[in-house]
Amino acid sequence: MYIRDIGKKIGAGRTAVIYEYGQDKIVKLFKVGFPSAAVQQEYQIGKLVSSMAVPAPQVGSLVKLDGQEGIVYQKISGFTLLEQLIRSFEKAATYIEKFVQLHVKIHSLQSSCLPDGRQKLVDKIASQKLLQDSIKEQLQAGLSDFPAVNSLCHGDYHPDNIILHNGQLIVIDWVDAYYGYPLLDVARTYLLISTPYVQVHVDTGTISEMQKVLAGKYLEEYYSLRPFSREDFNRALKIVAAARLAENVPNEQEWLLSIIHDRSPSPISVFSIKG
């Protein structure tokens, strides 16, 4: 791979910078020092997922540039769903409906070739220094009580990982995909939509109001297609909040601890609506 093949920068995340690459491809170039095994993992998972019945980019080759590893993907043109939501919030209800329908479709697929979601959560919770052993045990027992199913879960399903391409939603960034119990994936999406850590540059007062509306709408829509109990959802939310602590996202620690220790109001509106 040569520098001359790289086009303009089109995105950046916490682990990589994304550049155009030729006419119809992009390259996701991982930061220096990012573990090679994790790049390999994203590549393998991307290949597997793109062969399944979900809208995801095709995966090209693994490349190396000036010591930085990268993965070439099919370029999906269009704005991300997050960008769309910020541009036209009046259409939020329609976008969230589509976003949920696609999440439910993903969960309707089965795969046992991916990492085991339950094991990933067990490991993340066990590594937590901020939690007492008794809390860890409670969370892990709660996790074992969920049915052992092998639904496809994205693991990081949020509006910035979706591109609206010619009216169709395409899901990117499958590195955290696993098989497991879908409500855990739903709880993580709820958490990601609600996070106080936001990278978008809009007035923070407004964005937090938008987040509340979106998170509530997301949960309500998912519930209408695949109902779940309040107790199960709250248990799942605590589990994914504890696992999220391991990601060390700035400004999240206190908020996550308040969810785990029941100091945060429970998102019950969906249950009060449905009675």
Ligand SMILES: Nc1ncnc2c1ncn2[C@@H]1O[C@H](COP(=O)(O)OP(=O)(O)O)[C@@H](O)[C@H]1O
């Ligand atoms: N296949 C793709 N086609 C077009 N844009 C992409 C593609 N993959 C990533 N991007 C852009 O780059 C951004 C970050 O990519 P992503 O894979 O989500 O990286 P990260 O793991 O750092 O979140 C996306 O939000 C999107 O704007």
Ligand SMILES: [Mg+2]
């Ligand atoms: Mg991403």
